[in-house]
Amino acid sequence: MNDRPTAEDTLRETVKDIEARRVQALGVLGGRYGAGGGERECRAGRACRSWGGLDVAIANAGVVFIKSILDYPADEFDRVFKINVRGVLNTYQAAVRHFIQQDRGGKLIAVGSGASFWGEAYLPAYCLNESAAPELANYGITANCYAPSLAETPMMSETAKRVQDVTAGESKSSHQMEQFGPDVLLGRLATPTDVANLVSFLASTDSDYITGKAILVDGGSDR
Numbered sequence: 001m002n003d004r005p006t007a008e009d010t011l012r013e014t015v016k017d018i019e020a021r022r023v024q025a026l027g028v029l030g031g032r033y034g035a036g037g038g039e040r041e042c043r044a045g046r047a048c049r050s051w052g053g054l055d056v057a058i059a060n061a062g063v064v065f066i067k068s069i070l071d072y073p074a075d076e077f078d079r080v081f082k083i084n085v086r087g088v089l090n091t092y093q094a095a096v097r098h099f100i101q102q103d104r105g106g107k108l109i110a111v112g113s114g115a116s117f118w119g120e121a122y123l124p125a126y127c128l129n130e131s132a133a134p135e136l137a138n139y140g141i142t143a144n145c146y147a148p149s150l151a152e153t154p155m156m157s158e159t160a161k162r163v164q165d166v167t168a169g170e171s172k173s174s175h176q177m178e179q180f181g182p183d184v185l186l187g188r189l190a191t192p193t194d195v196a197n198l199v200s201f202l203a204s205t206d207s208d209y210i211t212g213k214a215i216l217v218d219g220g221s222d223r
Contacts, residue, residue: 001014001015001025001026001027001028002027002028002029002030002043003027003029003030004029004030005029005030008029011027011029012027014027015027024050024051026046026047026050028043028046030043043094044057044094044095044097044098045098048098053098053102053104054095054098054099054102054106055104055106055107056106056107056109056203057091057092057094057095057106057107057108057109058091058109058110058111058199058203059087059088059091059092059108059109059110059111060111061083061084061087061111062083062084062111062113063079063080063083063084064080064155065077065079065080066162088110091108091110092108092110092132092143095108096108096132096136096139096141099136099139099141100139100141103139104140105139105140105141105142106139106140106141106142107141107142107144107202107203107207108132108136108141108142108143108144109143109144109145109146109199109202109203110143110144110145110146111145111146111147111148112145112146112147112214113147113148113149133211133212134212137211142207142208142210142211143211143212144202144207144210144211144212144213144214144215145213145214145215146195146198146199146202146214146215146217147214147215147216147217147218148190148194148195148217148218149184149190149216149217149218149219149221150184150189150190150218150219150221151189151190151191151192151194151195151217152189152190152191152192153192183221184218184219184220184221185219185220185221186219186220187219188219189219190217190218190219194217194219195217198215198217202215
């Protein structure tokens with residue numbers, strides 16, 4: 001696992017939690033989000049040296065910036081793409097080199113969002129596209145994306161607060177929270193476990209015949 005230096009405590013706690021389940025874990029502090037391919041290659045190589053190979057790579061970094069399209073700063077737009085899109089590219093490139101060398105396939109998994117499937121007000125830079133699946137299929141490498149919608153996480157709570165701040169003073173309309181938080185058929189927000197269950201499936205052999213898909217984890221949103 002890899003995380004930014006400011007998340008050292010969280011990374012250490014995650015490693016301890018995994019090891020408590022009698023599973024080996026390695027936590028590596030990296031540089032800034034969207035780090036270059038060379039840095040990602042180094043981390044992938046360390047995993048291979050620790051366990052004799054690499055079978056699954058998950059690009060899980062993602063950020064959101066809330067602002068009207070009229071006022072969206074160019075530097076923030078670039079930052080979101082650097083983390084949410086270029087970060088996936090760097091991770092995939094580093095992992096695929098090992099997958100091909102090992103000649104036993106592999107699984108690429110990226111985080112997406114419900115906003116990858118439809119437009120959201122105040123999120124003009126938030127989407128994910130990839131073409132890895134058809135290019136890498138001949139190597140036995142699958143590439144899939146999991147896309148949570150509304151989830152009970154600190155990031156989601158902060159995002160909701162930012163939307164409320166941006167829309168302060170506007171009349172109640174479809175541009176506000178009704179659009180941002182669509183009705184969920186199952187009557188609740190997603191939990192981190194709901195999302196992790198899909199990631200575990202995509203990382204397992206049970207998903208060997210699934211590739212090139214972006215799968216929503218949205219509780220039956222009416223979008």
